[in-house]
Amino acid sequence: MSELDKEKNTNTSQKATVYKWKRNKRSLIDILLFCALWLVIAGWIVFIVMMLVNKDNYAPNVLIGIIFGVSAAFLCAVIGLGIVMKIIQDKEKHKILESHIEKTDEEWHEDELLKVRNLRTSFFTENGEVRAVNGISFNLNKGKVLGIVGESGSGKSVTAYSIMQILSPPGEVVGGSVKFKNEELVGVSEKRMQKIRGNNISIIFQDPMTSLNPVFTIGNQIQEAILLHTNRTRKQAKARAIELLQLVGINEPEKRLKQYPFELSGGMRQRIGIAMALACEPDILIADEPTTALDVTIQAQILELMQKLQKELGMAIIMITHDLGVIAQMCDEVIVMYAGKICEQGTAEEIFYNPKHEYTKGLLASIPYGSKAEGKLSSIEGTPVDLLALPKGCAFAPRCNNCLKICLEEMPERLVINDDHMATCWMNVLEGLKDGSVVLMEEKENG
Amino acid sequence: MDENIEKNDMLENETPVEEKEELVRIEGLKEYFDIPSGLFKSKKLKAVDDVSFSIMKGETLGVVGESGCGKTTLGRTLMYLYKPTSGKIFYKNKEIKTKQDINNFRLKTTMVFQDPYSSLNPRMTVEDIVGEPLDVHRLCKGKKERKKKVLELMGLVGLPEEHATRYPHEFSGGQRQRIGIARALAVNPDFIICDEPVSALDVSIQAQVINMFEELQEKLGLTLMFIAHDILVVRHISDRIAVMYLGRVVELADADVICDKPLHPYTVTLMSAVPVPDPDTAKSSQRILLEGDIPSPLNAPSGCPFRTRCPIAGDECAIEMPKLEEVEPGRFVACYKYGQLKRTQEENSSQNNSDIEQDKPEQ
Numbered sequence: 001m002s003e004l005d006k007e008k009n010t011n012t013s014q015k016a017t018v019y020k021w022k023r024n025k026r027s028l029i030d031i032l033l034f035c036a037l038w039l040v041i042a043g044w045i046v047f048i049v050m051m052l053v054n055k056d057n058y059a060p061n062v063l064i065g066i067i068f069g070v071s072a073a074f075l076c077a078v079i080g081l082g083i084v085m086k087i088i089q090d091k092e093k094h095k096i097l098e099s100h101i102e103k104t105d106e107e108w109h110e111d112e113l114l115k116v117r118n119l120r121t122s123f124f125t126e127n128g129e130v131r132a133v134n135g136i137s138f139n140l141n142k143g144k145v146l147g148i149v150g151e152s153g154s155g156k157s158v159t160a161y162s163i164m165q166i167l168s169p170p171g172e173v174v175g176g177s178v179k180f181k182n183e184e185l186v187g188v189s190e191k192r193m194q195k196i197r198g199n200n201i202s203i204i205f206q207d208p209m210t211s212l213n214p215v216f217t218i219g220n221q222i223q224e225a226i227l228l229h230t231n232r233t234r235k236q237a238k239a240r241a242i243e244l245l246q247l248v249g250i251n252e253p254e255k256r257l258k259q260y261p262f263e264l265s266g267g268m269r270q271r272i273g274i275a276m277a278l279a280c281e282p283d284i285l286i287a288d289e290p291t292t293a294l295d296v297t298i299q300a301q302i303l304e305l306m307q308k309l310q311k312e313l314g315m316a317i318i319m320i321t322h323d324l325g326v327i328a329q330m331c332d333e334v335i336v337m338y339a340g341k342i343c344e345q346g347t348a349e350e351i352f353y354n355p356k357h358e359y360t361k362g363l364l365a366s367i368p369y370g371s372k373a374e375g376k377l378s379s380i381e382g383t384p385v386d387l388l389a390l391p392k393g394c395a396f397a398p399r400c401n402n403c404l405k406i407c408l409e410e411m412p413e414r415l416v417i418n419d420d421h422m423a424t425c426w427m428n429v430l431e432g433l434k435d436g437s438v439v440l441m442e443e444k445e446n447g
Numbered sequence: 448m449d450e451n452i453e454k455n456d457m458l459e460n461e462t463p464v465e466e467k468e469e470l471v472r473i474e475g476l477k478e479y480f481d482i483p484s485g486l487f488k489s490k491k492l493k494a495v496d497d498v499s500f501s502i503m504k505g506e507t508l509g510v511v512g513e514s515g516c517g518k519t520t521l522g523r524t525l526m527y528l529y530k531p532t533s534g535k536i537f538y539k540n541k542e543i544k545t546k547q548d549i550n551n552f553r554l555k556t557t558m559v560f561q562d563p564y565s566s567l568n569p570r571m572t573v574e575d576i577v578g579e580p581l582d583v584h585r586l587c588k589g590k591k592e593r594k595k596k597v598l599e600l601m602g603l604v605g606l607p608e609e610h611a612t613r614y615p616h617e618f619s620g621g622q623r624q625r626i627g628i629a630r631a632l633a634v635n636p637d638f639i640i641c642d643e644p645v646s647a648l649d650v651s652i653q654a655q656v657i658n659m660f661e662e663l664q665e666k667l668g669l670t671l672m673f674i675a676h677d678i679l680v681v682r683h684i685s686d687r688i689a690v691m692y693l694g695r696v697v698e699l700a701d702a703d704v705i706c707d708k709p710l711h712p713y714t715v716t717l718m719s720a721v722p723v724p725d726p727d728t729a730k731s732s733q734r735i736l737l738e739g740d741i742p743s744p745l746n747a748p749s750g751c752p753f754r755t756r757c758p759i760a761g762d763e764c765a766i767e768m769p770k771l772e773e774v775e776p777g778r779f780v781a782c783y784k785y786g787q788l789k790r791t792q793e794e795n796s797s798q799n800n801s802d803i804e805q806d807k808p809e810q
Contacts, residue, residue: 151649265740295513295676297737300720304736322650325679325722329729348726366654367724368683376661377683379654383619 033082036075043068108182113283113316114140114163114201119176119186121155121162130387132158132171134340140284145310145317147331147348149324149363151384155340156320157206160286163318164203165193180284199229202277206289208269212261218272219257225279244275248305267298271305278309285310286318291326303329324367328352333420336360339385339395342414346421356415356423359396394426402427467503469540470670471525471556471638474499476534478517478524482745492744494520496694498534499771500779502638507664507671509685509702511678511717513741517694518674519561522640525672526558554584557631561643563623567615573626574611577601580633600629603666604659621652628659638670645680657684678721682706687777690714693744693752696771699779710774710785713753735788751782759784 047068108115121133133155140146148156161167163178165185178185180200185193202225205211213221222241226232232240238257245253248271261269270290277285287306291299303326310317319330327334327348334351336344336359344357355361362380382399385391391398397407404426406412412426478495494517502508510518524531527549536543536552543552557580560566567576577597580586587593598608604625615623624644631639641660645653657680663669675681681688682702689699690713698711709715716735723729737756742748750767754760763783771781 151651267740295741296678296720297513297716298740299722300734301736303722304734323722324650324724325729328724328726329722352724352726363650364724366651368654368657368679369724370683374683376658377654379658380651381655383621383652384649 033079036078036082040072040075043071108179111142112139113142113181115177115179116159116163117177117179119159119162119178120174121158121167121171122174123171125170125388128388131340131390132387133162135176136335136337136340136342138335138342138345140316140318142283142316143310143314144333145319145331147319147321147327147334148337149321149327149334150337151322153339153384153387154337156322156337157288158340159337160203160288160318160320164197164201164286166197166203195229198225198277198282199280200282201284201286202280202282203286203288204270204273204277204290207293208266208273209293211273212269214261216260217257218259218261218264222257222272222276222279225276229280240279241275244279245272247278247309248272248275249301250275266294267301270294270298270302274302274305274309278313281313282315284316284318286320288320289322290319292321292323299326306330324352324363336363339387339390341395342424343396344421344423344425346417346423350418350421354417354421356417356421356428357396357425358400358402358427360423362399362401394424404430467506469501470504470538472501472537472540473525474535474537476521476524476536477532478520478529479532490745493694493747494744495524498691498694498696500689500696500699502670502672504637504670505664505668506686507673507684509681509688510672510674510691511676511681511688512691514676515693515741515744516691517744518676518691519642520694521691522558522642522672522674526553526556526640528558554634555636556638556640557634557636559624559627559631559639559641559644562647563620563627564647566627567623569615572612572614573601573606576615576626577629577633580630584634586634596633600632603632603663604629619652620648621655624648624656625659628656628663632663632667636669638672640672640674642674643676644673646675646677653680660684678706678717690717693741693747695752695768695781696779697753697781699771701777704778710778710780711753711782712757712759712784712788715788716758759787 047064050064116139117137118135119133119137120131120135123130123132136155136159138146148159150156158167158171161171162173163185165173167173173186176186180196185196212218219238219241222244223234223237226237226240227234230237241257242253245256250256250268250271256264256268256272261272264272270293274290285306290306291302294302306317307330309315317330319327321327331348334344334346334348335342336351336357338359344351344355344360351360352364355364359380362378365378366380368377380399381401385395385398391408393406393408393410394400394412397403400407407426412424412429414422414424415428415432416422417428476495476498477493480492480494481489482492484490496517498521500508510521512518520529523529525536527536527543538548538552538555541548543549571579574594574597577600578587578593581593581596587596594611597611601608601611606622606625606629610618610622615626618626624647628644644660645656648656660671660673661684664671671684673681673684685702687700688702688705689696690705690711691697692713698705698709698714700710705714706718709718716737719732719735720737723732735758739756742752742755748755748765750763750765751757751760751769754764757764761784769781769783771779774780774785
């Protein structure tokens with residue numbers, strides 16, 4: 001039996017405007033603080049210069065000294081006020097966010113680690129609000145590998161950044177809930193989040209060339225997390241760092257600790273990134289396109305390493321990638337994203353062998369697999385959707401070959417195909433109506 | 448498995464019958480770069496080292512390899528964008544020597560670049576970008592003819608006419624690559640060198656561009672050299688594939704043969720490292736993992752460049768680089784111990800396959 005799984009239809013845009021206003025005000029304070037700082041510095045420079053020039057006559061110097069002293073005190077007061085206001089605003093922000101958190105009274109199961117419900121993240125650009133993540137929900141259980149797949153701009157990385165709360169200013173989480181071990185992470189204080197980041201949830205970034213700090217040694221960067229999150233001494237931290245480098249398969253770990261990132265190859269740097277992420281034995285490892293920048297043979301090494309470590313340490317992995325081959329090899333469960341929404345989610349076998357969304361079908365068909373003799377690839381026509389001008393109905397409808405009238409008008413709801421498979425496509429409703437597994441509301445009332 | 452072997456046997460039997468006309472041939476092409484290593488000293492970086500092959504008219508030659516193996520340099524040297532250190536390039540059996548020859552060769556050979564974002568001038572409209580080769584080679588008389596030709600080219604790659612006055616930043620990645628391809632087609636070339644044309648694109652857009660290449664090849668009778676690191680893509684589009692490692696071609700054969708029955712140990716590991724978009728196969732297949740990274744081309748190992756990572760390397764591999772030899776008709780391998788690694792993998796995978804068949808529930 002299939003059933004329609006209804007989600008709350010909340011008006012995000014209204015909340016977003018409130019939010020935008022708050023953001024502008026905060027940036028004004030930033031500018032004020034900046035000006036005050038420079039005024040004080042400039043004042044002191046003028047004061048010193050005047051002292052040097054008028055060595056004989058002290059009276060004007062004293063006067064100038066008093067003027068700058070007073071203005072400096074005034075500006076310090078402004079800065080102080082600014083800081084206080086910032087703190088107040090941050091608290092307000094949290095209050096607003098808290099009001100946006102959807103209180104879910106779902107039961108918390110033992111083996112659940114992460115529960116994301118209706119998460120929404122927007123970027124407030126000059127051209128308008130970009131809803132990069134637009135209401136996604138999923139669960140992550142202990143020791144599972146969850147894959148998130150989609151085109152560039154579909155919101156895969158932003159999902160990861162929203163969970164970690166490492167979004168940079170134009171982007172902000174505007175609603176929804178992320179629960180880690182039954183603790184709400186959206187709107188939690190930065191202090192608490194710092195304790196969780198790297199310790200409980202850690203992330204491997206896409207580009208090993210830019211995600212390491214070029215002016216610190218490898219050892220310094222790995223030990224940072226260990227010293228921050230555990231009670232180890234420096235010596236113990238170093239020993240742990242060496243242990244980690246051995247774990248990720250780097251030879252001569254003691255020598256490597258003293259090297260800088262530029263001295264290592266891409267594959268080695270990604271291993272360092274993994275070692276850093278594993279430093280505190282996290283419960284969840286988020287891998288944001290960990291192998292995209294690497295060659296196939298190195299990619300195979302890294303994937304094998306991640307699989308081995310996942311089995312040994314029993315952590316859960318969120319694997320973000322656009323490569324369906326990587327997904328097939330690594331993941332137990334798969335989420336397919338398009339335009340900030342989940343269009344299909346289920347076990348890897350279900351997604352690959354029984355796709356129920358037109359986009360997933362198109363994606364699978366457009367992978368070149370086989371020889372030239374097998375003829376043309378079936379490609380998805382058109383270009384990816386513009387997030388600034390999302391269509392009214394299903395975001396994929398303009399590119400869909402089997403587009404129905406209703407697809408252009410209304411966003412389909414999530415349809416449960418079976419226990420481990422959900423899809424958001426009107427085609428399934430149509431099929432369900434044909435074979436009678438889906439019944440229209442009116443018919444239900446009448447009959 | 449048996450079907451595959453049969454198919455391959457058929458292919459092998461067919462190839463010698465179809466004698467095709469040779470379009471481009473290179474012999475012992477070398478491209479060394481001087482890297483300063485001291486005040487007066489410099490080291491030789493052997494980006495392309497002694498590469499010879501020929502490309503038949505109307506075929507697609509795929510070139511695969513890891514980053515830093517010299518595939519891009521090979522493409523550029525072939526177009527005389529770098530002056531070759533030594534070696535000969537023949538076009539239609541005529542050696543290219545003088546400047547005039549190079550100019551004529553470039554009229555018939557064009558290039559599509561990897562990055563659709565940086566290979567188009569942001570200050571030029573699409574019309575100017577596509578029309579530039581026409582201006583350079585003075586192929587058009589007057590503005591009207593030029594415009595007509597540009598619109599024709601844009602139609603060929605599926606860009607609407609009204610896009611002619613737009614600038615590159617107004618287009619998405621896939622559309623930009625179409626502009627790049629239209630520019631490459633402007634001089635009516637015989638031969639196009641495609642340097643990773645789809646690696647910057649999303650899967651769905653990638654399929655569009657690959658299809659377009661195939662259509663254009665059919666329509667215009669083009670010969671393609673398709674450089675890419677994605678083996679699934681190369682296999683789909685190519686007739687023959689050349690595998691490169693540290694500046695050398697280590698194996699060259701028909702696309703299906705090289706993918707299904709690779710002989711060189713590097714090709715074997717490369718093929719086993721490709722992530723297959725199929726959960727059952729991907730999770731069950733045994734991978735042959737290589738140790739370590741590709742060595743720096745500045746101090747490449749003696750003898751066979753692959754021997755430092757090769758699982759079956761012996762003493763003779765360190766002494767001299769094995770030559771690229773024809774071991775079967777149309778099949779070239781540069782290895783003393785070719786074919787030895789594959790056998791062990793086949794045994795493993797056949798064992799695995801039987802395991803899966805037992806595990807699979809009856810449907």
